[in-house]
Structure formats: structure tokens, C-alpha cells
Amino acid sequence: MDYPTKQTKAWVTPQIVVAIVLFGTMPLWIEAVGLYQYLGVEVIIWMIFALGYNLLLGYTGLPSFGHGAFFGIGAYAYGLAQFEVWPNLWFCLAAAVVVTAAFGAATALFLSHRRGIYFALMSIAFGQIFFFIASKWTDVTGGEDGLLDIQRLPVEFGAMSLSTRSNVELYYLCFALFCVLVILLWRLTNSPYGRVLRAIKQNEMRVSFIGYKVSVIKWSVFTLSTAIAGLAGGLFAMAQEGAYINIMSLQWSGTIVLMVLIGGGFVSFWGPVLGVILYFVARDVLGAYTEAWLLWFGLMFMLLVMFKPEGLAGMWRDLLGTLVTRKAEPKGNPAKVEG
Amino acid sequence: MFYDLIPHLINGVALGLLFALLALGFMLIIGVMEVINLAHGALFTLGAYGAVVMMAPDGGFPYEFMQPYYDLPAIPRYVIALIVGPLLAGVVGMGLEVCLRRTYGADPLYGLLLTFGAALVIEEVIRGIWGSSEYYLPTPKEISGGFIFGDLIYSTYRIYAAIFASVMIGMLWLFLNKTPYGAVIKAGAHDSEMVRALGYNLKVLRLLVFGFGAALAGVAGVIMAPIWGVRPVVGVDAVIPAFVVIVLGGVGSFWGAVSAGLMVGIVVALTAAFLTDWSLLSMYLLLLLVVTFRSRGLAGKASVLEA
Numbered sequence: 001m002d003y004p005t006k007q008t009k010a011w012v013t014p015q016i017v018v019a020i021v022l023f024g025t026m027p028l029w030i031e032a033v034g035l036y037q038y039l040g041v042e043v044i045i046w047m048i049f050a051l052g053y054n055l056l057l058g059y060t061g062l063p064s065f066g067h068g069a070f071f072g073i074g075a076y077a078y079g080l081a082q083f084e085v086w087p088n089l090w091f092c093l094a095a096a097v098v099v100t101a102a103f104g105a106a107t108a109l110f111l112s113h114r115r116g117i118y119f120a121l122m123s124i125a126f127g128q129i130f131f132f133i134a135s136k137w138t139d140v141t142g143g144e145d146g147l148l149d150i151q152r153l154p155v156e157f158g159a160m161s162l163s164t165r166s167n168v169e170l171y172y173l174c175f176a177l178f179c180v181l182v183i184l185l186w187r188l189t190n191s192p193y194g195r196v197l198r199a200i201k202q203n204e205m206r207v208s209f210i211g212y213k214v215s216v217i218k219w220s221v222f223t224l225s226t227a228i229a230g231l232a233g234g235l236f237a238m239a240q241e242g243a244y245i246n247i248m249s250l251q252w253s254g255t256i257v258l259m260v261l262i263g264g265g266f267v268s269f270w271g272p273v274l275g276v277i278l279y280f281v282a283r284d285v286l287g288a289y290t291e292a293w294l295l296w297f298g299l300m301f302m303l304l305v306m307f308k309p310e311g312l313a314g315m316w317r318d319l320l321g322t323l324v325t326r327k328a329e330p331k332g333n334p335a336k337v338e339g
Numbered sequence: 340m341f342y343d344l345i346p347h348l349i350n351g352v353a354l355g356l357l358f359a360l361l362a363l364g365f366m367l368i369i370g371v372m373e374v375i376n377l378a379h380g381a382l383f384t385l386g387a388y389g390a391v392v393m394m395a396p397d398g399g400f401p402y403e404f405m406q407p408y409y410d411l412p413a414i415p416r417y418v419i420a421l422i423v424g425p426l427l428a429g430v431v432g433m434g435l436e437v438c439l440r441r442t443y444g445a446d447p448l449y450g451l452l453l454t455f456g457a458a459l460v461i462e463e464v465i466r467g468i469w470g471s472s473e474y475y476l477p478t479p480k481e482i483s484g485g486f487i488f489g490d491l492i493y494s495t496y497r498i499y500a501a502i503f504a505s506v507m508i509g510m511l512w513l514f515l516n517k518t519p520y521g522a523v524i525k526a527g528a529h530d531s532e533m534v535r536a537l538g539y540n541l542k543v544l545r546l547l548v549f550g551f552g553a554a555l556a557g558v559a560g561v562i563m564a565p566i567w568g569v570r571p572v573v574g575v576d577a578v579i580p581a582f583v584v585i586v587l588g589g590v591g592s593f594w595g596a597v598s599a600g601l602m603v604g605i606v607v608a609l610t611a612a613f614l615t616d617w618s619l620l621s622m623y624l625l626l627l628l629v630v631t632f633r634s635r636g637l638a639g640k641a642s643v644l645e646a
Contacts, residue, residue, distance in 0.1 A: 063448055065377075110627065113634060117375050117590060120451060121582045122630070128579050129623045136616050250575055254377075254455050261452055295463035301456040306441045309449050 003059075003198065003267060007190050011183055015270060020179055027168045035284065037167040038239070043280050044174045045235045050260050050272030051185055052228025057257065058265035058272075059189060060221050061201030063120050064111075065253050066127020070226040072134060072248030074100045074233020079147040079243045080140070089153040089164070093234045100230025101223055103130070108222035112215040115204060124250065131248040146244035150237050164238065174235050181228065189269060197221060255279070258301055264313025271313040278312065346493055347612040348605060353497045353566075355604020356504035357559050361581035362588065362596045363511060364555030370528030370591060371548040374439055374450035379556050379581070380574030381461035382428040386557025387564040387573065388465060389424035391474045413479040420476075425557035431461065432553020436546050458574075465571045476564035483565070500562050507558060508597060515593070524548055528591070580607070580619075583626050587636050595638030 023044065030040050049071055056062045074096040081095035107126045114122055134141045141147065152170055155162040164170045188194055196217055199207045208214045237243045246252065263275020279297070286293035308314060361383060368376045394416055408416075435457050442449040477483075482499040485492050515521035527534045527544055535541040559577065567573055580603055588599030603622050611618035629637065 061446070061448065063451060110630070116447065117369065118586060118635070120375055121586045124579065124582055125586065125623060125626055129620070132619055132623070136620075250579070254459075257452065257455065258459075292463050292467050295460055295467065298456050298459035298463060302438060302453055302460065305449055305453040305456060306438060309442075309445070 003189075003269070007195070009190070011187060013186070016182060016186060019182065019270070019273065023175055023178065026175075027171055035281075037171065039280060039284060041167050041171050041174060041239045043276055044171060044178055045232050045239060046256075046259070046276045046280070047273050048174070048178055048181055048235070049229055049232035050256060050263075050265070050276050051181065052225045052232070053256050054260050054265040054269075054272045055185070055189070055197070055221055055228075056225045057260055058267075059194065059197040059201065060218065062111075062115075062218065062222070063257065064123040064127075064222070064225075065120055065250065065257065066107075066123040066125075066130070067225070067229055067256055068250075068253035069127040069130035069134075069248045070100050070104055070229040071233040071236065071252070071256075072243070072245070073103050073130060074230030075237035075240075075243035075247065076134065076141055076147060076233075077230065078234035078237040079150045082151060082153065083147075087151060087153055089155055092153060093231065096234030096237075097227050097230045100233065101227035104226025104229075105219070105223040107226070108219045111222060112219035124253075127248070127250060127253050131245070131250070134248055135245050141243075141245070144245060146242050147237075148242050150241050150243060152238045152241065170238060174239075177231065177235070181231075186269065193217075261309070262301055262304055262311050264311030264316075266314075267310045267317065268313030271311055274312040342489075343491070344609065344612060346491055347608045349493065349501060350497050350611075351605035351608030352601060353501035353504065353604070354608060355601040356501055356508065356597075357563055357600075358577075358580045358584045358603055359597045359600025360504055360507055360559045361556055361577060362584040362600060363508070363593065364552040364559075365581060365585060366591060366593075366596060367524065367528075367555070368549055368552040371524060371531065372436070372439065372443070372450070372545055373447055374442075374454065375447070376435075376454045376552070377451060378432075378435060378454040378458040378461060379553075380578030381458040381465075382432055382553045382556040382574075383560040383563075383577050384465060384569075384571065384574035385431055385461060386424035386428040386554075386560030387476065387569045388469060388474075389427035389557065390420035390561040390564060391469075391476050391569055393420035393423045394477055395474065413477070414481070417479050421558070421561055424561040425554040428557025428560065429550040429554035432556075433546050433550040435553070436549035439549075440542075440545075462571050462574070469571070471571060474569040476561075476569060478565050496565055500566065503562055504559075507555075511555070512593060580622060583622055585636075587626055587629050589636030589638040592636075592638035595636060599637060 026040050026044075027037060030037060049067075053064070053067055056064055056067075077099035078092045078096040081092040081099075085091070085095070110126070111119060111122055135143060137143070152164045154164060155173055162169065162173075164173050189197075196207065196212055200214060200217065204214050233243075233247075236247070259275040259279045260272045261275065262278060263273065264271035265275065282297055282300075283293060286296055290296070304311060310317070361379065365376055365379050368374060368379075394413075435454065438457070439450055439453060442453055478496060482496055484496075485494045487493075515525060523534065523539055523544065526537075527539075527541070527548070531541055531544075534544065560574075563573075563577060567576065584596055584599045584603050587603065588595030588597075602625065606621050606625050607618050610621040
């Protein structure tokens with residue numbers, strides 16, 4: 001059970017086209033299916049976060065339980081850049097990415113030599129350190145109240161300026177960034193670098209025997225995934241028009257793990273995307289019936305880990321597999337994914 | 340100056356020993372099951388709620404037939420609470436172990452994720468039963484209040500908590516090192532396949548060890564409850580210092596965990612004496628300081644869990 005071993009050189013695959021068409025038209029049909037525009041904004045931002053996180057969890061096999069902290073740092077950095085320095089969209093988003101990546105790079109120095117339990121526990125500790133500092137350093141972060149009145153800054157290209165005030169406009173900004181990110185990440189995961197990440201997941205020691213500097217690669221992938229978390233955090237600050245402490249908590253750091261796994265981040269590039277959609281739709285649909293929706297979601301998650309740890313993407317692949325084997329000759333098993 | 344700090348020091352020792360107790364339960368589970376139990380905090384909380392039910396009529400069952408029980412004097416009720424809380428945590432822990440069976444042999448990540456889901460579920464169930472409001476666990480008057488010694492006020496309960504936790508840790512050490520059961524558990528942590536080959540029922544061993552580790556979390560929950568109060572999320576506050584203790588002491592080391600627990604407890608309590616808001620930060624600084632120089636903590640050895 002793993003990602004397909006076949007590598008591709010394509011920049012754009014049919015799946016990417018489907019995703020772009022699907023999410024590109026989302027504002028047109030989201031209200032027709034009984035949901036609302038702001039949900040679309042939340043979903044697309046969390047998809048950016050989840051895709052970046054899956055580089056770490058799914059591809060490299062490093063379970064970081066403190067990633068919510070970096071999402072939060074991105075949000076604060078966006079807000080502070082806007083208040084204190086220069087209220088320009090590109091500058092503020094860049095600040096969110098760079099500041100978060102700097103924190104991530106410093107954290108990764110402590111984490112890159114670790115694996116397994118030490119990695120998991122240390123990542124929890126770092127997440128808590130940032131959470132704790134953000135909650136106490138009220139002069140900078142606003143503490144429990146958070147940073148309020150963050151603006152949805154307009155997109156500026158030279159003389160042209162596009163507003164992002166409405167949810168649909170903001171959605172299209174996020175969507176554009178999402179498209180760029182998906183293509184870049186797709187290339188990255190299908191590059192030799194992506195192969196090394198997957199090899200590290202399987203056996204770190206052998207990778208180092210081949211001659212790769214494992215800790216440098218782990219450091220770089222951690223930093224990269226925090227940079228993406230920072231971008232998502234900056235966008236989230238725009239969406240919420242504020243930056244709040246709760247997204248940095250252990251609970252939210254765990255939720256991103258949950259989303260990625262439930263979607264099938266371990267076996268598919270698209271797992272995180274599916275997982276985020278499922279999480280937010282479940283929140284709204286189950287949440288309409290019961291306040292304890294997290295109970296049902298948690299139970300579903302437990303059952304999935306027990307019986308189908310490949311998640312939604314794994315189920316989809318099984319479904320395709322049975323269809324293909326039914327057509328193919330019975331003696332082979334062509335649909336079986338090589339481990 | 341030093342003299343004034345003695346009550347803080349005692350608080351720190353009590354806190355640290357309780358963190359160590361939590362950490363030891365967690366390590367027993369890691370040792371035999373090779374599972375990082377992220378539900379440990381939830382089991383801690385469950386233990387505290389179990390005790391609240393047995394102690395406080397307002398947090399308990401408001402049924403008629405329970406009334407004679409709540410009329411009992413405080414001490415027998417407290418003793419029952421001390422048994423029921425850990426028992427509840429232990430039984431739920433065993434249930435969790437049954438769920439975990441499917442993940443043995445697979446990537447350890449799955450066990451960790453399953454327990455994370457379980458933590459979420461247990462917390463939501465607690466919210467469903469008891470609501471989100473905070474409960475207070477009453478204690479018998481013999482161990483509550485404070486007393487004056489010299490010209491400083493000491494909290495009786497903290498001294499009781501420190502003594503209770505050290506007795507528990509001592510008993511745990513005796514159990515692990517001086518009884519045949521302890522020998523089997525330690526052997527299971529070393530090489531569980533070999534234990535099975537020697538004719539022990541590995542399934543039962545795992546079930547019992549998980550239950551036992553969970554019950555230790557429950558005990559810590561009951562003892563901590565009067566100090567911290569009882570809320571659905573209180574487990575997170577307890578389990579994070581326990582994780583720090585584990586990394587600091589080194590996975591798999593009994594005395595490493597105890598000494599790291601004492602270090603964390605004392606550092607946190609002494610910082611709290613001067614800078615109340617920032618007390619927890621000192622714990623993390625201690626962690627960073629130690630792991631920079633000793634990457635496996637004070638007494639950790641290389642283990643299969645790092646793979």
C-alpha cells in the first residue's frame with residue numbers, strides 16, 4: 001500500500017484538470033447544493049494547508065502534531081505585516097510565508113535528526129511552545145482576543161486592482177494560488193526529490209547508506225511544508241478578517257492530521273483534498289443535526305484507521321480496481337498497486 | 340529567600356511525581372504495544388470524572404438509590420473514588436486496546452492516529468455526559484486545607500499528593516522488578532514474539548498492560564483533580580508535560596522518567612513563584628536545553644520505536 005510507483009513527467013494530468021474545473025466552478029454551484037460561499041473559501045484554504053502538510057505526513061512519513069502552530073504564525077504574520085509595515089496583499093502574503101518558514105526552519109533544526117516517537121512528541125512540544133507564546137505575548141498577538149480588523153487587501157497588478165472583499169472574490173484569489181501550488185507540488189512529488197522523500201518513509205537508514213543526507217532532506221521538507229502552512233494561514237487571516245489563537249492549539253494540529261489521513265493522504269496525492277472536503281461537509285451536515293458531530297466524525301475516523309487506513313482515496317482506487325479486473329482476464333491482477 | 344521557596348518546591352515535587360506517574364503508564368504501553376497512546380490525556384480526564392461521580396452528588400448520578408451512598412462519610416467515598424476512577428480509565432483503555440489490535444504489525448503511525456481519534460471520541464463522550472462546565476472534586480477534610488509551619492503556609496493536599504504519588508511509583512517499581520508479572524511485562528517490552536514463544540498469551544498480556552497503563556493515567560487524574568479542577572480538556576494540560584517528561588527522561592527508562600518528572604515539576608513550580616504567566620515556558624526551555632546535548636533524553640536508549 002503506497003503511492004503509485006510510476007513517475008510522471010507531465011506538468012498537468014487529467015486529475016489536475018478535473019480538480020481545476022471542479023474548484024474553478026465551485027462558486028457557481030455551491031449554493032445550489034445547499035452550502036454557502038464562505039465554506040468554499042475555508043475548504044480551499046485548508047486544502048492548501050493539507051497538501052503542504054501531506055508532504056511531511058504522507059510522503060516522508062513524519063507525523064507532525066504541531067502544524068497548526070505554523071498555520072497560526074502565518075495568520076499573525078499576515079496581520080502584523082499589514083498593520084505595522086505595508087498593507088499590500090503580495091507583501092503581506094510573502095511576509096506570512098517567509099516568517100512562517102523561518103520559524104519552521106528553526107524548529108526543523110531540532111526535529112530533523114529525529115524519527116518515530118521522538119519526532120511526534122517533539123513536534124507536539126514545539127507546537128505547544130508557539131501556542132503558549134502566542135497566547136501570553138498579548139502585545140504582539142492580542143492574546144486570547146486575537147488580532148482583529150485584518151483587511152482583505154485587494155490584488156494589485158501594476159495599475160490594475162481587484163477587490164477581494166466578497167467571499168467569491170477571495171475564493172478566486174485562493175483558487176489561483178491553489179492551482180499554482182497543486183502543479184508545483186505535483187511536479188515536486190514526481191521529481192527525484194519526491195522519490196527520496198518516499199524512500200525516507202520506507203527506510204531512513206538505507207537512504208543514508210545510499211549517500212543522501214537524510215537530516216538535510218527532512219529539514220528542507222519540514223521547512224517547505226511550514227512555508228505552505230504560512231501561506232494558508234495568511235489567507236485564513238484574510239478569510240476570518242482576524243487571527244485567533246485557537247487554530248494553533250493541539251486540537252487543530254491534530255485535526256489536520258485527521259483530515260489528511262481520512263482522505264487517503266498515505267496513498268494518493270489527492271487524499272488531502274478529499275479529506276478536507278469530507279471534514280468541512282461533515283461539519284456542516286452532521287453539525288446541523290447534532291452538536292456532538294465530532295463524536296461521530298471521531299468514530300468514523302477510528303473505524304477507517306482500523307479497517308481502511310488508505311482512506312477515501314484508497315476506497316476509490318479499490319473501486320476502480322474491481323471495475324478494471326472485471327474487464328481484464330481473470331488470471332492477472334493488473335489493478336493491484338505495487339507496494 | 341530559599342526558605343520562602345519551600346512550599347513552591349513541595350508543589351513542584353507533587354506535580355512532578357504526578358507527571359512521572361502519567362509518563363510511566365504511557366511508557367508501559369509503548370514498551371509492550373509499541374503504540375504512542377495519544378488518548379492518555381483523555382484517560383486521565385476519565386479517571387478524574389469517575390472520581391467526581393463517586394464523590395460529589397452534583398457531578399454524580401442524581402438517582403434515588405444512590406442517595407444512601409452519598410450519605411456515607413467522606414473517607415470511604417474517597418477510597419471508592421480512588422478505585423473507581425482508575426478502573427473506569429482501565430476498562431476504557433482495554434476497549435481501546437481491542438481496537439488497536441488491527442494496527443499491530445503495520446506502520447506505528449496507524450496506532451498513533453487511532454489513539455488520536457479515540458481521544459477525540461472520549462472527550463466528546465465526556466462532554467455529552469457531563470457537559471463542558473468545570474467540576475470540583477471534594478476531598479476528605481483530613482487531606483484538605485493547609486497548615487502553618489514556621490511562618491509559611493503549606494497545602495496539606497499537595498503534601499498528600501506527593502506522598503501518594505511516590506508510594507505509587509515505588510509500588511510500580513517493586514511490581515515491575517520484584518514480581519514474575521513484572522518480569523513478563525519487561526520481557527514483552529524487550530521482545531514480545533519471544534514472550535509468546537515461551538508460552539505466554541500475548542493477547543491477554545497486551546490487554547492487561549494497556550489497561551494497567553490506562554489505570555495509572557486514571558490514578559494521576561484522580562489525584563490531580565482537586566488541584567486543577569475537572570474539565571473535558573484538562574487531559575491536554577496534563578499530558579503535554581508528561582510528553583515532555585518522556586522525551587526529557589528518555590523512552591523506556593523508569594528512573595529517567597521519575598527524575599525528569601521531578602525536574603519539570605520543580606522548574607515549573609519555581610518559575611511560577613516569580614513569573615506566574617510564563618511558568619510552562621520554562622519546562623520547554625529545559626526540554627530544548629537537554630535534547631540539544633542528549634538527543635535521547637537523560638537516560639534513553641536506542642529503540643525500535645524510532646524506526
